[in-house]
Amino acid sequence: MTTKSERLLLLIVALVVVAFVLAPLFLMFATALKPDENQILRDLGNAHAFWINPSDISFKNFEAVLANKTFPILRYMLNSGIIVVSIVTIGIFVNSLAAFALARMQFTGRNLVIAFIVALIIIPMESVAIPLLLMMSAIGWVDTYKAQIIPFIAHPFSIFLFYQFFAAIPKDLDEAAYVAGASKLRTYWTIIMPLSLPTIATVAILQSLEYWNAYLWPLMVTRGSDARPVSLALAQFFSTPPPVWGNLMAFSVLMSLPILIVYFAFQRWFIQSTIGSGIKG
C-alpha cells in the first residue's frame, strides 16, 4: 500500500525533523568540546556551531568547569542526586501504601479520601510556594535538603496513578493471600508491589525529571551552595556575565548526562510514563 517513493519521502521528512530536534543538542556537545573560546564565538555565528572536527576535540572546558571553586558542579550534582533519590524512593513507599489502602481495603470515608486526593492534583506547586517558604523559614529549614525533599514526598498525582493500577488487579489475589494467612501489609509488599513495576517506573521517572530540573522552589529556598541543586546552579552560572560559552555548555553537558544515560537505558518506560502523565489535568 505504501509505495517505495512514498517511503523515501517519509524518511526524508523524518530526517529533517531529526535535524531540528538534534541541532541544539549537537551545538551543546560541540561547543563544550571546543578548546578555544574565540573560535567558539566565531563558530556560533554560522553553521560550524553544530559541529566539531574530531581532531579538535578537547576536554579543556570540562576541566575548567570541574575546577571552578565558585560553582562546584560536583557538589551541586550530588545535592540534586540526594534530593531526587530521597523524594523518589520515600515517595514510592508513602504514595503506593496510601493507594493500596484506597484501592484494596474497605473502610468508611474511602470514597471521600479518593475524591479529596483527586481534587488536590490540580493545585499547582507555584500557588503554594510563598506560604510554604514562610513555613520553611519559621521552622528553620531554609537552605537545607529537607526543605527540598519532605514537602514533595506525598504526591496526589502519584497516589492517583498507583490507585488506578492497583484497582485493576484482580481481587482474587488478595483473597488467596488472606486464606493463606498473609496480613494486608504482606499482601501489599509481596504480591501487589512486584506486579506494579511499570507504575513504579512511571512515578519514578516523572518525579526524577521534575526535581532534577527544579528551578522556582530552589530559587526561593536555597542561599549558598550547601543544598543548591544543579539546575539552579547552572542558571546562576549563566547569569554571571560575561558568558563563557565553552564552560557553560560543558556544565550543561555534565548536568544532562545522568538523565540522558537513564533515558537511553529505560527509553520505553520514559515514553510510557509520559502517556501516564497525560491523563493528569
Add this chain to the structure above:
Amino acid sequence: MSYIKRDRRAAWYMLAPALLMIGVFIVLPFLMSVILSFTDQRLVPNPNVPTSFIGWRNYVRLAEDGDFLNAFWRTATFTILVVPLQSVMGLGAALLINTKLPMRNLFRGIYFLPTVISMVVVSVIWSSLYQREGFFNYAVTALSFGAVQPIDWLQNPYTAMPALVLLSAWQGFPFQMVVYLAGLQGISQELYEAARIEGANRWQEFWHVTMPGLRNTHILVAITTTIFAFKLFTQVQLLTQGGPSSVTDTLVRVMYMQGFRQGKVGVGAAAAVVFFLLVLGISLVQRLLVKEERAIQ
C-alpha cells in the same frame, strides 16, 4: 467481623503518612495562601507594624496594577501561540511515526529527547542561537542576501515572545507527540479499511477518520498544554527577565517578584490565588468537554 475492623484500622495507618504530609505541605499552605491574600503580611515582618487584615485590597491592587494585567495578557499570548504550535508539531511527529516509516522506534526515541533536557539547559543553548552574533542572525542574513539586519531576538519587543515560544515548543512537543501516538493507536483499523473501500484518499481519511477519532486526545492535549504554558517562568526568568518593556512578563513571575523579591507576601498570595483559579477554570473546561463526549456516545 473482627477481620473487617482490623482492616479498617490498618487502612488508616497506611494512609496516615501520605495524608499527614499532604495536609501539612499542600492543604495548609494552600489555605494560608488564601488567608494571606487578605492581609498585608511581609516576607520579613516589621516588628513595629503588625500584620492586619485588609480585605480585598490586594486583589483590588492587582486589578488596578498594570503589571499584573500585563502579565496575564502576556501569559495568555504565550499560551495562544505555543499551544497550537506545540500540538501541531506533536501531531505531525506522531503521524510520521505512525506510518510505515522504517526504524520508527529509533526516530521516536530521538524525537523524545528534548523533553528530558532541563529547561535551564535548553535556555542556555537557545540563548547562544538567539544572540546577536548567533546562528539565527547568520541564517536570516544569508537567506535574505544581507537585506535583513541582525536582530537582538531576545531584546527586541517584537521577537522576544516568538523566540520564547519556539524554544518552549522545541522542548515540549515530544509530550504531545507521545499522547497523540497513543490516541492514534486507539483508532480502530476497521474505520480506515471502511474508508478505503469507500474510495477515500489519504487527505479525506485524515479529516474524516483520524481527526474525529482523536477528539478526546485533542481536548486532553489542549488542556494539559494550556496549563503547562500558564506556568511559564524558568525560560523567561533566565532569558528576558520579563523584558523588553515587559512584553514577556508572566503570572508566575509577578507572583515571584511581588511575594518573594519585593517581600509583599499578601500581594504575591493574591496573585497565587488568581493563578490557581485560572488553572482550575481551565481543567473544569476539560472535564465538561470530556463528559459531554461520553454522554453523546
